Amino acid sequence: MADGYNKPIPIPQPESDYYWEGAKAGELRLRHCDDCNQAYFYPRNICPECGNNNTSWIVASGKAKVHTFAIVHRPPHPGFMDDLPYVPAIVELEEGPRMATQLINVTPEPEAISIDMQVKVVFESITDEISLPKFEPA
């Protein structure tokens, strides 16, 4: 674990083991419904659209555009104190689904970030098991 990392850490669950293994290996893995021919997020064995189990895993390109963001000036949790201001965001992946993330390598000012701007995934290792998918300008 990165020394002193004291933010919430995901605990992989039966349906997300493979997702987090992918993130650790530098892959953004998505669930895909082979009946609907559509990817979805977050990982579930059962397709949230049609309810079927005919689902598989794909590897996302990592390309996305910013759907929305904010710039946080008051920490919601002590672990984020030293990161202020930071930029939580929702991005829309090239494959369609949206996911929540953080934008990094951006200046945390409204003028420096724009909705629809192109971003790409980068993985930040926080423990031996977990890397978080964050996004930076493409």
Added chain:
Amino acid sequence: MADGYNKPIPIPQPESDHYWEGAKAGELRLRKCDDCNKAYFYPRNICPDCGNNNTSWIVASGKAKVHTFAIVHRPPHPGFMDDLPYVPAIVELEEGPRMATQLVNVTPEPEAISIDMPVKVVFESITDEISLPKFEPA
């Protein structure tokens, strides 16, 4: 704190501060409704019978009789491992209300304990702030 005490410890709340202070001082304090002229347990500012706030504190005699008990052979929590078998109980206080407690100084066998047997309160200090009201044969 008694060394190694690892069972659940009550955290006094606004309505129970006075109760736990009493227990620490060796007094079993009860709430009493001055409209209903009746004691009740557990401590609440508002009478559970009539809903009025015309309530006060009294000091119970500490005399009670066993309403029911069990003899626990499998710990519900790791802290109780070394106490097995122990005897949780509900007692009926002389003043009327029932409360949950533990019987102490009894042989933890069905033959050695009987419902309706008279018991009296003893306080077991578990932290600097908290003593638990337990009951032993009177």
Added chain:
Amino acid sequence: MPVMDRLKAISGSAAIVGVAESDRFGRTPDRGPMELHAEAGRNALADAGIDKSEVDGVFTSGGYSTYDIAEYMGIAPHFTDSTSVGGSSFVIHIAHAMAAIEAGYCEVALITYGQTGRSDRARGALNLYGVTPGLPNAQYEAPFGIIGPPIAYSMAANRYMHQYGEDRTREAMANVAVSTRKWANMNEKAHFYDTPMTFDEYHDSRWISWPFHLLDCCLVTDGGAAVVITSAERAKSTRKGGVAILGAAEGHDHAILHQMPDLTRTWGRNTGPQALEMAGVTHSDLDMAMIYDSFTYTVLVTLESLGFCGPGESPDFVANQRTAPGGDFALNTNGGGLSYAHPGSYGIFTVLEAVRQLRGETGERQLDDCKLAMAHGTGGLLSSTGTVVLGRE
């Protein structure tokens, strides 16, 4: 107080049209609870022949709110109800669904359930000790080692034994354990399908919390279940037709054990008579009863509370294996929480079995000419109850 005339007016206005367990059942170390909810929900909709897109009312309980489950399943409902009063919640949801459908808030109601009690325990993930400091049990019961259902229910059972006789109560508890196991031996989905139980095995099983033996206590398994409800009118065009909801009642009279007014009477004393009166039937009209059997004692206290027999009479009521297959009184024909499944909150499974018996789908254990059934859930520490009376022409 409930207004009986109005309740009678909606009796039968809604029907259960789909029931199912999750595909994975019993032990599912690789499946989380939400997936079991979703799997069971999908299966129950398939049982009804109704598409997920038509679900407009969702109901759940037990660790997840309806918005968690609905999001997971891809459902955006117009009516939402996470009433959470322990294992009876899912029976109580049936009344709420009927009321919502009758009032026009929704037309297709989906109740889902999923828990992984067994695998949580294996994973060490079971948080039995997380007490909320502001809740009374954290101050007034847990510090004394009164934690979790087995201890609380055993304390209630001891009071019952004191009032009504230890030996006959013990024999009754043994009768319930053994008769329920016989039903499980006829249900291939049951955890103990292949394992019979003798009276000696019951009496010799180890103490958990005296007066409870291990075999007085329900199983700890993994599993999900779901129920689909719609209007009586629409039920006619579903795949299997409807099982009418004729009576329903709910409530509670305490949360923690020592606040229970009488350790030998549950709130079923109200919900049993109310549900039967609403349905316009009596105890003797029933062809079967499904009674939440978290413990053997739960069955005894519930039979009396519901009014099947008087206080202290349940040992006679269940004597001589009267509730076993072939007996006079069909009780817990799926094998119960004691021997079929108990992932944590069992109540919904009482409804599944009642519906299947009424439909004639239960194979070897099918009752003859089963037309009227009661399903009853108990939640918390004998705290809440929900009763439904279900019927089929």
